[in-house]
Amino acid sequence: xxxxxxxxxxxxxxxxxxxxxxxxxxxxxxxxxxxxxxxxxxxxxxxxxxxxxxxxxxxxxxxxxxxxxxxxxxxxxxxxxxxxxxxxxxxxxxxxxxxxxxxxxxxxxxxxxxxxxxxxxxxxxxxxxxxxxxxxxxxxxxxxxxxxxxxxxxxxxxxxxxxxxxxxxxxxxxxxxxxxxxxxxxxxxxxxxxxxxxxxxxxxxxxxxxxxxxxxxxxxxxxxxxxxxxxxxxxxxxxxxxxxxxxxxxxxxxxxxxxxxxxxxxxxxxxxxxxxxxxx
Amino acid sequence: xxxxxxxxxxxxxxxxxxxxxxxxxxxxxxxxxxxxxxxxxxxxxxxxxxxxxxxxxxxxxxxxxxxxxxxxxxxxxxxxxxxxxxxxxxxxxxxxxxxxxxxxxxxxxxxxxxxxxxxxxxxxxxxxxxxxxxxxxxxxxxxxxxxxxxxxxxxxxxxxxxx
Ligand SMILES: Cc1cc2nc3c(=O)[nH]c(=O)nc-3n(C[C@H](O)[C@H](O)[C@H](O)COP(=O)(O)OP(=O)(O)OC[C@H]3O[C@@H](n4cnc5c(N)ncnc54)[C@H](O)[C@@H]3O)c2cc1C
Ligand code: FES
Ligand code: FES
Numbered sequence: 001x002x003x004x005x006x007x008x009x010x011x012x013x014x015x016x017x018x019x020x021x022x023x024x025x026x027x028x029x030x031x032x033x034x035x036x037x038x039x040x041x042x043x044x045x046x047x048x049x050x051x052x053x054x055x056x057x058x059x060x061x062x063x064x065x066x067x068x069x070x071x072x073x074x075x076x077x078x079x080x081x082x083x084x085x086x087x088x089x090x091x092x093x094x095x096x097x098x099x100x101x102x103x104x105x106x107x108x109x110x111x112x113x114x115x116x117x118x119x120x121x122x123x124x125x126x127x128x129x130x131x132x133x134x135x136x137x138x139x140x141x142x143x144x145x146x147x148x149x150x151x152x153x154x155x156x157x158x159x160x161x162x163x164x165x166x167x168x169x170x171x172x173x174x175x176x177x178x179x180x181x182x183x184x185x186x187x188x189x190x191x192x193x194x195x196x197x198x199x200x201x202x203x204x205x206x207x208x209x210x211x212x213x214x215x216x217x218x219x220x221x222x223x224x225x226x227x228x229x230x231x232x233x234x235x236x237x238x239x240x241x242x243x244x245x246x247x248x249x250x251x252x253x254x255x256x257x258x259x260x261x262x263x264x265x266x267x268x269x270x271x272x273x274x275x276x277x278x279x280x
Numbered sequence: 281x282x283x284x285x286x287x288x289x290x291x292x293x294x295x296x297x298x299x300x301x302x303x304x305x306x307x308x309x310x311x312x313x314x315x316x317x318x319x320x321x322x323x324x325x326x327x328x329x330x331x332x333x334x335x336x337x338x339x340x341x342x343x344x345x346x347x348x349x350x351x352x353x354x355x356x357x358x359x360x361x362x363x364x365x366x367x368x369x370x371x372x373x374x375x376x377x378x379x380x381x382x383x384x385x386x387x388x389x390x391x392x393x394x395x396x397x398x399x400x401x402x403x404x405x406x407x408x409x410x411x412x413x414x415x416x417x418x419x420x421x422x423x424x425x426x427x428x429x430x431x432x433x434x435x436x437x438x439x440x441x442x443x
Contacts, residue, residue, distance in 0.1 A: 001304045003350040025348060029328055032346040035305050036326040045305075047351035073340070096416025097394070099328055101340040102347075182415035183329060 003045045009053055009132060009161060012046055016157055017134055019044040024159060026054075026069050027102035029095070030111045054106070054161065059083045063167055065130075068106025068160040072118075076100065084165065086124065086172035086191050090117045093176045096183050106160045109145065112152045115207040119146065120191035121174055123204035123212040125165045131158040139164070146211045170194040171232075171278035175270040176206070179257075187258040188266040190246070192274035199228040203271065208263050209251035218245035218271075234279035243272035288353050292316065293362030299349065308347035309333040312359060320360035320389045331417035334390035335359050341397040343416075360389040363396055371437065372396055375430040383421035391417045395431055404435060 004022070006012040016022060023042035025031055026049065034040040048054055054069030057080055064083055066075075072091040074080060081088035094100050094117050108118040109129060122129075122142045129145045131138045131154060138158065145152050154160065172193040178184030189206035201222050203215040222242050226232055252263035286304065290297050290311070297316050307326070312318045312335070322332035326345045333344040336358040344359075364370045369377070372395045382388050391414065398405060398413040405413065410431050411424075419427065 003304050003348065005351055005353060025351060028346045028348055028351075029343075032307060032348060033327045035348070036307060036345060041305065045348060045351070047348060049351060050354060071340075095328065096331065097413055098331055098334055098341055098343045098416040099346075102337075102342045182412075 001041065001043055001045065003047060005047045005050055007050050007052075009051055009159065012048060012051060012159055013132055013134055013157075015046050016159060019046070020156060022046045024048060024110065026104040026107040026110070027071060028107075029099050029103040030107055048106070048159070061167065064165045065162050066105060066165075067162050068109070069104050072100035072103050073097070083167075084121075084125070084172070086174045086193060087118070087121045089174040090121045090176075090189075090191070093117055093174070093178075093184075093186075099183075105163060109152065109160055109163075110154070112146050112148075112150050114149055114210060114212065115186040115189075117174070117176065117186060117189065117206065119212045120189055120204040120206040122163060122165075123214060124172070124191040124193040124202045125168070126202065128164045130161045130164060131155070132161040133158040137161065142212075143214070149210045166197075168193060168195040168197055170196040173274050173277060175274055177266040177270065185257065188250075188252070188263040188270070190267060190270040190274055192271070192278065194228065194232060194278050196229050199223075201226075201228055201232070203246055205246070205250055205267055207252075207257075208267055213249055213251065215246040215249040215271075217249060218242055221245050232275065232279050234276065236276070239272045239275040242275055243268045246271035288350050290316075290349070290352055290357060291355065292318065292357045293359060293365065302349075304350050306349050307345045308335070308337075308349040308352055308357070309344040311349040312344060312357075318359050318361055322386055322389055324386065329418070330387070330390070331394065332387050332390040334393045334417065336393065336397060341394055358393075360393050363392065370396070371434050372399070372430070375433045375437075376427070379426045379430040379433065381422055381426040381430040387417060387419040387421075391419070391427060395434070399431075399434065399438070403438065405431075407432075 004015050022044035025047045054067045057066045072094050075091035105118045108116040127142045128139045174191045176186045176189035186207040191204045193202045205213040247268035250267045252260040324330045324332045328343045328346045335344045338355050
């Protein structure tokens, strides 16, 4: 095994060409667990944490770009949290302060677990993933990036450089159910984005299917009933029906963390809660 | 660029330390303890769950079990040993002892690092902020009450000293 510690993205891209089987390493919070328990023994590692450009973000009128190496801790408070409250809410639920100081969106996308807390947010924000390779930069919508449980459409010579999000105006939030408050992998989660700019409400579900699920039917149903260019009406019956439709989009399974029935119920409760929260 | 194979250098508690003849996939926790003889950081889970291995990496409190040691070249690493460099306990360590916040002691070094890190960034935390900041450090013995009392004492004493 060799370990490379490049200091620029170009250098990292070249190293990946020279070592096509190398494992990319950002915060290490997924990869090192595998290494420590001998579940993986990569021939080569390309550590990305000393590449400054990956750890930067920008917030502008045309959108927000978040480097793949920005840790969750930087999303919890400050300008990113103000620009993307749903991402901040999701970041606060990840692991523990130690995990959030190290873990990154690039790693969440690299692992692509359906329970990854960053992913429903990227889905509901219609984020794009920017991938860098010797062929240049390729931009993929999140919906086309995540293809299954721990599967994505990244080519082997591509490095996730950043994610881009168009500016939104309106309420957005993320809610997650787990067995306790800290250090918990999601049992079910919902990201709710009300975007007045595009008069739309977008809802994405985590941990209840092989990929992040968008509740398109519920989104369309709501669009036919409310004027989403304004604040949504505080209508309990509307919220209940909307939440029921959101839950019907879930494709949960029974596993060691929970049951399908509980997960679907949790999605309904969270969807209703987020809808009503958006109206206050 | 640094290609790191079997020899590399780390900066630990302000000193350059050579790491030789190690397997390159070792975690920083393992290297600190087994290669550099710094036994302060503890290893319990090696999967980021317990916080007993907490160190400062370029000023961030992280789990050293999840840091690939060879990728930490060029970073500034501070372990619990580096917080009390002259052999005298720090105010945080002293308060832990005074409050009986140390029982078996296994979680203590990680907690000490986490508390130092918290108070450096937030000198007057609310109790909820203390609990949140220490939520990545698991203690099986104390029930946390004595740990929180120790933190409160340090906050009060530092405030008194500053005024
Ligand atoms: C104790 C603990 C608690 C956790 N709790 C949560 C939680 O609550 N919610 C949650 O979502 N996750 C959780 N995780 C999982 C993990 O922290 C997240 O998935 C995190 O986002 C991973 O980021 P990383 O930078 O540490 O990834 P790494 O381990 O560095 O990488 C993960 C994967 O992504 C690939 N990769 C990394 N960067 C790139 C890149 N730039 N381009 C291409 N591929 C890349 C790597 O090759 C690897 O396959 C937890 C982990 C631990 C150990
Ligand atoms: S040994 Fe690192 S967190 Fe438990
Ligand atoms: S004192 Fe024993 S684990 Fe904390």
